[in-house]
Amino acid sequence: MAVPESERLSAKELAALNERFEQAAPQEVLAWVDERFGTGAVQVSSFGLEDVALFDMFWRVNPQARLVTLDTWRLPTQTYTVMDQTKLRYKTSIETHQPDPEAVARMVAEQGFNLFYRGRENRVTCCHVRKVAPLEHALASIDAWVTGLRRDQGMERGSIAIVEWDAAHTNYKVNPLANWSFDQVRRYVDEHAIPYNELHDQGYPSIGCAPCTRAVEPGEDPRAGRWWWESDPNAKECGLHIVAPATHS
Ligand code: SF4
Numbered sequence: 001m002a003v004p005e006s007e008r009l010s011a012k013e014l015a016a017l018n019e020r021f022e023q024a025a026p027q028e029v030l031a032w033v034d035e036r037f038g039t040g041a042v043q044v045s046s047f048g049l050e051d052v053a054l055f056d057m058f059w060r061v062n063p064q065a066r067l068v069t070l071d072t073w074r075l076p077t078q079t080y081t082v083m084d085q086t087k088l089r090y091k092t093s094i095e096t097h098q099p100d101p102e103a104v105a106r107m108v109a110e111q112g113f114n115l116f117y118r119g120r121e122n123r124v125t126c127c128h129v130r131k132v133a134p135l136e137h138a139l140a141s142i143d144a145w146v147t148g149l150r151r152d153q154g155m156e157r158g159s160i161a162i163v164e165w166d167a168a169h170t171n172y173k174v175n176p177l178a179n180w181s182f183d184q185v186r187r188y189v190d191e192h193a194i195p196y197n198e199l200h201d202q203g204y205p206s207i208g209c210a211p212c213t214r215a216v217e218p219g220e221d222p223r224a225g226r227w228w229w230e231s232d233p234n235a236k237e238c239g240l241h242i243v244a245p246a247t248h249s
Contacts, residue, residue: 026176040143050148
């Protein structure tokens with residue numbers, strides 16, 4: 001258990017905190033995270049535009065802020081490039097979690113390298129082995145994880161709170177950019193000259209694994225390029241971001 005019961009916020013405290021943070025800048029939310037959780041907090045990043053902006057803010061709050069990523073072994077080269085650039089710019093290490101090699105070998109032997117193109121069940125299996133299971137490992141003793149989720153990314157993300165009790169991981173999930181727009185993120189990245197994934201300039205608003213991400217047309221849903229061959233537009237999630245109830249009780 002990451003956050004013991006005695007140290008959790010009550011439902012009333014959590015609601016009051018979220019009410020306050022709705023009007024606050026992301027930096028204020030991050031300062032609260034840093035003060036309350038210290039080294040028990042991490043940012044989990046996939047190095048998309050929101051994530052690089054958020055880490056810049058987190059680093060300005062605390063230059064020792066912890067940065068975690070999941071290397072699925074299928075990421076685009078451009079994502080590895082921005083990881084390297086981030087390390088250099090902030091003189092930080094990136095805590096990298098990878099899949100269990102035996103689980104990957106078993107899955108590939110049974111289903112093939114590109115199993116995800118053959119049905120949603122296969123795709124979910126691959127996301128579980130390469131992303132969800134490593135995330136479980138990454139969060140095993142973490143009190144709070146910070147994400148770059150935004151409400152206007154749609155689907156279940158539309159209902160996220162800024163601070164959520166994450167019952168699955170028994171810790172807090174904090175979304176400081178929940179009420180930011182894409183344009184605000186873009187402006188922040190430009191104003192601070194933050195290294196970002198060059199695929200964003202090639203029509204990729206959302207970037208995941210290379211074989212499962214494509215560019216979108218202007219005006220298309222920003223997540224339409226993820227698992228584009230799947231027919232359900234409301235199922236464009238890999239299982240990392242199951243929306244939790246707003247309280248722990
Ligand atoms: Fe596998 Fe694609 Fe999910 Fe990456 S996004 S873990 S390659 S199914």
